Amino acid sequence: MPPKKRVLITGAGGLIGRVLRRELAADYDLRLLSRSPLDVPGYVADVAHLEAIRPAFENVNSVVHLAASSAVRSGWVDVLPANIVGTYNVFEAARMAGVRQVVFASSSHVTGMYEREAAPEIYDVADARVFDEGVPPRPDSLYGVSKGFGELLGRYYAEQHGLRAICLRIGMVVDDEPLRPATESVPEHERGGWLRTRTIWLSQRDCAQLFARALEADQLVYAVVYGTSDNPRQIWDLDGARRLLGYRPLDRAPE
Numbered sequence: 001m002p003p004k005k006r007v008l009i010t011g012a013g014g015l016i017g018r019v020l021r022r023e024l025a026a027d028y029d030l031r032l033l034s035r036s037p038l039d040v041p042g043y044v045a046d047v048a049h050l051e052a053i054r055p056a057f058e059n060v061n062s063v064v065h066l067a068a069s070s071a072v073r074s075g076w077v078d079v080l081p082a083n084i085v086g087t088y089n090v091f092e093a094a095r096m097a098g099v100r101q102v103v104f105a106s107s108s109h110v111t112g113m114y115e116r117e118a119a120p121e122i123y124d125v126a127d128a129r130v131f132d133e134g135v136p137p138r139p140d141s142l143y144g145v146s147k148g149f150g151e152l153l154g155r156y157y158a159e160q161h162g163l164r165a166i167c168l169r170i171g172m173v174v175d176d177e178p179l180r181p182a183t184e185s186v187p188e189h190e191r192g193g194w195l196r197t198r199t200i201w202l203s204q205r206d207c208a209q210l211f212a213r214a215l216e217a218d219q220l221v222y223a224v225v226y227g228t229s230d231n232p233r234q235i236w237d238l239d240g241a242r243r244l245l246g247y248r249p250l251d252r253a254p255e
Contacts, residue, residue: 232255
């Protein structure tokens, strides 16, 4: 039996990091990097400091880059070190260590203005508007800008340094699953937020599958795809993830 692919997860202490640690541990040799100590062995360092994170990248096949200031309303003081400098440091550390692939956790907020200017009507199942990876970036926040920067950086490293990069514009992963119907648990004044969640929800199981498919996409040099579950209303086109990665969402938000 061939050895398991060794995968470094940055931001391993966050929600998606915890999901991937749980769901991918059986199939991959996971190495963890976080800014604060975890309850399991791992590297402790801030991605804003290149020399501090470099040891974690040695003898790694692929990197899943999750570490970031994840709040959409993050200001520049948080975005710059965590999402701009930190993302550059991750790609550069991967290049220096001879890593073959980086799977970058991007976000639909890179194109979030398409959604924002059409809300709330765009969340209705009767609305036919769908956006794919070919639309021009229209970030809705500095967070979205930083994720767009990461996508461009990935392309640069793929074309200039041969470091394969797959960028996943993931939707919304939530801690509380399964997602409950609004009629059971959501007050009327919160229904608009629930409809948005229903549209862009990515279940934990589908999230793990999406990242696993990306890790196995050895034929791809560079790609950007959207990732949500098979929800009753889709505004982000999943065709790219299906076609390029073989992604087949198993879960669906309630009607």
